[in-house]
Each structure stands twice: as C-alpha cells, then as structure tokens.
C-alpha cells in the first residue's frame with residue numbers, strides 16, 4: 001500500500017533478547033504501518049562460541065554483534081517495502097536495546113570478537129544483559145562502595161547488579177586482563193549500533209545512568225573508588241568509558257552513506273541516541289507523569305515509574321534524573337525472569353500428555369495451560385512459588401538465588417504448577433509496588449506492555465488481583481519499538497516533521513487499550529494472605545536466614 005505523501009514516518013527498532021524488530025510508524029498518530037522481525041542468527045550464545053566451539057562456563061550469556069546489523073539489513077528494507085513509503089518521508093530512526101548488553105571494541109570501533117586475534121576468547125564477545133557470571137565482581141563492587149560510603153550506592157537501591165557495566169568490565173579485567181588492555185572502549189550494544197548507523201560514538205544517558213552508574217551532576221563513580229576496586233581501573237571513566245553522554249531524544253547524528261545504501265533509507269536521516277528497551281515503553285504508553293507504574297512484561301519484567309523527587313529506595317535498580325522523561329526522576333525496578341520462567345516450565349517440565357492435548361485442540365501449550373489454570377480459584381492449588389529461577393533483581397538484587405515451589409503433592413497437576421508460577425511473578429511485582437509505596441512514591445495504576453499482556457489474560461487478572469490495582473494495557477504490538485520511534489521523532493525535531501520533545505510525541509502517538517483489568521475483591525483478599533506467605537519465604541531464603549540456595553548452587557559450580 002502506498003502511504004500519503006503528507007505523512008511523515010519514523011522507524012523504531014527494538015533489540016530484544018532473541019530477535020530484533022523494526023516498526024515503521026506514522027508520526028501523526030502512532031499507527032504502526034509495517035513491522036518485521038529478524039531472529040538473531042546466532043541466538044543467545046550460552047554454551048559454545050560460534051566458529052571455535054569454545055565451551056562457556058555456567059551463567060554466561062553472549063551475543064554476536066553482526067546479528068544486530070542483520071536486523072538493520074533485513075528488517076528496515078522489509079518495512080519500507082511493506083509500507084510503500086518513500087525514504088524521503090522517513091525522518092528518523094530510533095533504537096531501543098536490552099541493557100546492560102556491552103562489548104569491547106578497538107580504536108576503529110570493531111568488536112574484539114570479530115578480530116582473528118581475539119575471536120576464540122569468550123571475553124571478547126558481547127556480554128548480554130543476562131550474563132550472570134560477574135556476581136563475585138558485583139559483590140566486590142558493592143562491598144567496597146559500602147565501606148567507602150559512596151554516594152552512588154543508595155541511588156541503586158543499596159546494591160549494584162552483576163548485569164551492569166562495571167561488574168562486567170571488572171570480570172574482564174579479573175579473568176582476561178589481555179582483553180581489558182586490548183579494548184579501546186567498552187560500549188553498550190545500543191551505542192555501538194548507533195555508532196554503526198552514524199559513524200559517531202556517543203553514549204546515551206539512559207544506559208549510562210541506569211547501567212553504568214553515571215550521574216547527571218557527578219558523572220561516573222570517582223577515580224578514588226575505581227582505584228580502590230583495582231588500581232588498573234583508576235582512569236576507566238576517562239579512557240575506556242569515555243564519550244559524550246547525550247540526553248534521550250537527542251540526535252546522535254545522520255545516517256551514513258554506507259548505512260543508507262544498506263537499508264534503503266536516505267543518508268543524513270536523524271538517528272536518535274539509544275534507549276533501554278523497557279524505558280522506551282513509558283512514553284509509548286503515554287506515561288509522562290508520576291503515579292503510573294509501567295511494566296514491560298516479556299522474558300523479564302522491568303518496572304518504570306516517575307517522581308518529582310529523588311528518593312533513595314532499597315532494592316530498586318536505580319533512580320536517574322531525566323532517565324526516562326525530562327523533568328522527572330525515573331525509577332526502575334525489575335524481575336530477572338517472568339516469561340522465561342513459564343518458558344522453562346513448558347520446555348523442561350511439562351509432561352507429554354499436556355503437549356498432546358494442546359496439539360489436538362490446536363492450542364499452543366501456554367494457551368492450554370492458561371485455560372486449565374483459569375479454572376482454579378486463588379489459593380485452590382495449595383501451591384506457592386518463588387520467582388527466582390534467574391535470580392532476584394528487585395528487591396534483593398542477587399542473581400545467586402534460585403526458584404522454588406512449595407506445596408507439591410502426588411495429586412498436583414501441571415496447570416496448577418503453571419498457575420503457581422504465574423502467581424509467583426505477580427507476587428514479585430507486588431513486592432516492588434509495596435517497596436515504592438513504603439518509600440513515599442505513589443503507585444496508583446499499572447500500565448502493562450510487552451508480549452505477555454497480549455498473550456495471557458489470566459496472568460493480567462492475577463497481577464490486578466495480587467496488586468489490588470487497575471491495569472491499563474498497551475494497544476501496540478511493539479510498544480518499545482513505538483517508543484523508540486517517538487524518540488526518533490523528537491531527535492528529528494518539529495521542523496523536519498517530528499516533535500519538539502518526547503512529551504509532545506507521546507501526546508500524539510501513544511497507544512493504550514480502552515479495556516482495563518480491574519482487581520476482583522474476593523481474589524484480592526485471598527491473594528493478600530498468600531502474599532504474606534510469599535513474603536515469609538522471600539525473607540527466609542533471600543535475606544540470609546537460610547542460604548541453602550547459594551550453598552547448593554555453589555556445589556554445582
């Protein structure tokens with residue numbers, strides 16, 4: 001279909017864990033005109049390195065940087081073709097990315113893993129956000145920061161994560177000093193991809209703020225702190241983390257001729273600085289004021305909230321000034337796994353008869369289990385689970401914790417376990433909501449986006465019942481990509497046919513559904529009881545009363 005030439009468009013590209021997708025968006029109303037998904041050809045690399053077959057240790061998760069370019073090569077031409085839009089009318093490109101997904105590059109910007117000299121070395125590869133092998137380094141970072149009373153630590157809930165930039169850099173330094181030396185810079189994959197598009201290295205304030213401990217006034221952690229971590233890190237901030245940190249919604253530069261030829265777009269098209277995937281969803285749901293907790297629900301779950309003041313909240317991932325929407329402090333909390341837990345159950349633990357039933361009825365296994373699980377009332381399964389199959393992000397910030405199901409008997413059925421797993425993730429979110437509220441940050445309503453709200457109504461009803469709050473659902477197949485396109489519109493600017501700010505873009509382009517999920521009072525009452533039991537287990541296993549999870553995990557290592 002050929003679109004009207006009076007319309008202007010932007011392309012938002014969402015780089016997820018398994019795939020990247022491009023969405024071409026009409027800037028006048030946020031309508032998604034065309035979309036295309038490119039699965040990463042190398043998938044998540046967590047067993048062996050591509051090519052050499054070098055075996056990876058436990059808790060590693062890597063990616064191949066060329067997979068990000070493959071998304072540009074395949075998905076941009078595909079959406080242009082499907083939409084029939086002239087490249088002159090595409091005025092901006094924005095990308096959102098998982099984070100902290102980081103890589104070492106040489107002085108030409110080439111990832112070290114693409115060089116013959118380093119390609120056999122696991123530490124030269126992109127470390128994906130869910131690479132969890134830097135926990136000892138995170139522990140060291142946290143201990144030294146606490147001992148020195150570093151001002152940054154309370155802004156990150158009292159603990160920084162093994163998923164973040166500094167822990168990952170320190171792991172490289174500890175285990176592969178030669179890679180640390182060879183790296184000219186460590187970059188977020190978001191910034192590297194923007195560099196490939198524009199030829200210019202910039203850093204975005206969102207990943208820098210939430211994942212690399214960068215602060216608008218104070219910059220990165222001090223030289224003294226970095227030196228106390230390891231003398232070789234003393235100048236990290238001005239050497240391997242150097243580069244201008246630019247605010248969200250600004251332009252990193254224009255598309256290069258080479259990239260224009262590769263994608264079919266026009267050279268010079270504005271490229272917005274990158275943004276974390278979850279954070280891009282906030283304006284895409286029209287959330288530009290406090291009290292509305294946005295939940296990006298997919299493989300993992302990220303919670304984002306705005307507030308006028310900076311409050312120090314234990315166990316959250318971080319608070320960053322202007323980190324999401326200018327003029328507000330943006331708070332982030334999260335759960336390391338949500339959809340991933342359900343996927344694990346289906347892939348690894350569901351009996352064959354469930355698969356057969358689902359197949360016969362033409363349902364996918366999630367749909368079959370959802371339908372069967374919906375027949376139970378809250379509490380009726382007699383089960384209670386902890387949602388730590390991939391560790392706990394908020395509020396414990398500990399990737400060495402593991403999952404658990406209590407109450408199993410000989411009559412327990414797969415759909416009951418499935419329901420208990422759905423509930424466990426809702427309890428995890430309730431913990432986050434309660435923590436914000438206890439610290440004086442209002443949570444009035446929930447806003448859900450990502451793959452899960454579209455796929456599982458039972459899950460959404462359970463979240464409404466467990467939190468006792470109304471849930472608004474995104475009316476977009478690709479909310480994060482829509483947000484990235486909005487940032488592109490802001491980067492292109494009003495004169496080019498975009499918007500003067502992300503707030504203006506959100507007013508015109510955000511998409512939410514009319515139908516919401518309301519809590520059911522009878523369910524709220526029962527879940528309140530179960531949640532209190534969850535809290536008991538949470539503190540017993542998660543706050544050091546009984547470290548059995550860590551002891552048995554270390555035996556495995």
Ligand SMILES: Nc1ncnc2c1ncn2[C@@H]1O[C@H](COP(=O)(O)OP(=O)(O)O)[C@@H](O)[C@H]1O
Pocket residue numbers: 016017018297298299300338339340341342343344366367370450451452455456459
């Ligand atoms: N019907 C369903 N109910 C619950 N979870 C589902 C369902 N279908 C898929 N999932 C889960 O959704 C997750 C993917 O979420 P999605 O938002 O599409 O991707 P991503 O987080 O990578 O952006 C997977 O972990 C999968 O287990």
Ligand SMILES: O=C(CO)[C@@H](O)[C@@H](O)COP(=O)(O)O
Pocket residue numbers: 016017097098099100129276277278297298299300301302332
């Ligand atoms: O950590 C963050 C955001 O802070 C996410 O990038 C990470 O959880 C990955 O999210 P997905 O569930 O793959 O969309």
